[in-house]
Every structure is written in structure tokens, then in C-alpha cells.
Amino acid sequence: MPEDAGIVIVGAGGHARVVGEAVGAGRLRGHVAPAPADDPLLGPWLGDDHAAADLAASGHRFALGIGFVDRPGSERRAAILDAWAPWPLVSVTHPTAIVSASAVVGPGAFVAAGAIIGTAAELGTGSIVNTGAVVDHDGRIGRNAHIAPGAVLSGDVLVGSGTLVGVGATVRQGVRIGRSVVIGAGAVVIGDVDDGVTALGVPARSVLPPPDR
Structure with a gap:
């Protein structure tokens, strides 16, 4: 090597x-x-x-x-991840981020300035935890998911692959969010979210069809 x-x-x-x-x-x-x-x-x-x-x-x-800020962008980024799979992708953590020693940060993931990754959390390949976002204990962030600036995920939250949790959104402990979901900026998610939908508001409610389709 x-x-x-x-x-x-x-x-x-x-x-x-x-x-x-x-x-x-x-x-x-x-x-x-x-x-x-x-x-x-x-x-x-x-x-x-x-x-x-x-x-x-x-x-x-x-x-x-x-990066990406919508569902089509997530799909384009997933294709880029696939194309770069043969090459050595590294994770990057900003020096001001706090990452638990028991957390797992996958290849190609990025943890931005001021972000906090809690005990036993797992960040999937190519995931983004952006500026000031929080993934609390036992959180699981899927491949190519994006936790946007200022979003807060309480403990034991699952976020599926390709999902965007928008700026300043809040997710209650134990919630399961599916794949290719868009959680709107400032939304408060108190229940599970199915694959492929957009959820907006306080409390967050699914919008069909998603507005970026």
C-alpha cells in the first residue's frame, strides 16, 4: 500500500x-x-x-x-458516492465538533463545526452532520443522509439513507425516519416517517406528493 x-x-x-x-x-x-x-x-x-x-x-x-439540499440532489450525490466507491474515501471531522469515542463515523462522512455526535451513534457512508447539528446517543444515520445545520436528533433516532433533516428541525427520541425523506426546516418530528415522503410543520405532517417532485 x-x-x-x-x-x-x-x-x-x-x-x-x-x-x-x-x-x-x-x-x-x-x-x-x-x-x-x-x-x-x-x-x-x-x-x-x-x-x-x-x-x-x-x-x-x-x-x-x-452536499445536497433536496431529494434530486440526494439522488445525484448517491450516484457520485457509487462512482467513487473504488477509491479510498475518508471521513472528515471539524476540529470544533464533539464526537463520542464510542461513535462510529463511516467512510466519506463529514461532521461539521460545532456538531455533536453522542454515545454509540453511527454515521453511515457519505453522511453529513452539518454545522451545530446534534445526533444524540444511539442515533443511526444512514448512507448519504444529511442532518442540516442546527437540527437536533434526540437519542435512539434512526434516519434512513438519502434523507434530509432540514435546518433547525427537531426529532423526538426513538423516532424512525425512512429512506429518501425530506424533513422541512424547523419541523418538529414526534412520530415515525415513511419512506419517500416530505414532512413539514409543527408537529411535522406528511405532504403528498412531495413538493420537490
């Missing part, structure tokens, strides 16, 4: 800049994207997706710098 040569950000947008800053200049080697971005938080452009094989062979690892 080649010696670790540092971390490369996948992407060049706003979320990529956030991830790049969390990685830090000491470990960041640059970014891959369809076109270069002139931003010191991303480092130099190292090529497009076709550069991945050579970069991996030389010991580079990759941090996913692509």
Missing part, C-alpha cells in the same frame, strides 16, 4: 470549501472537479474524475465535498 500522500477534495462548491477548511492545510493536497476553482480552501486543481486512479495509486485519499 502506498504511503499516505494527503487528502484530495472531490468537488469545488460551497460544501467542498467547508470540507477543505476542516481538512486543514497540513493534510489538504488539492481538489478534483470538472474545472478548476480558484480558492485557497480547496488547494490546487488536480484534474477531473479521471485523475482519481493515479491519485489513489500515489497514496492520496479523498474527502467528498458535494
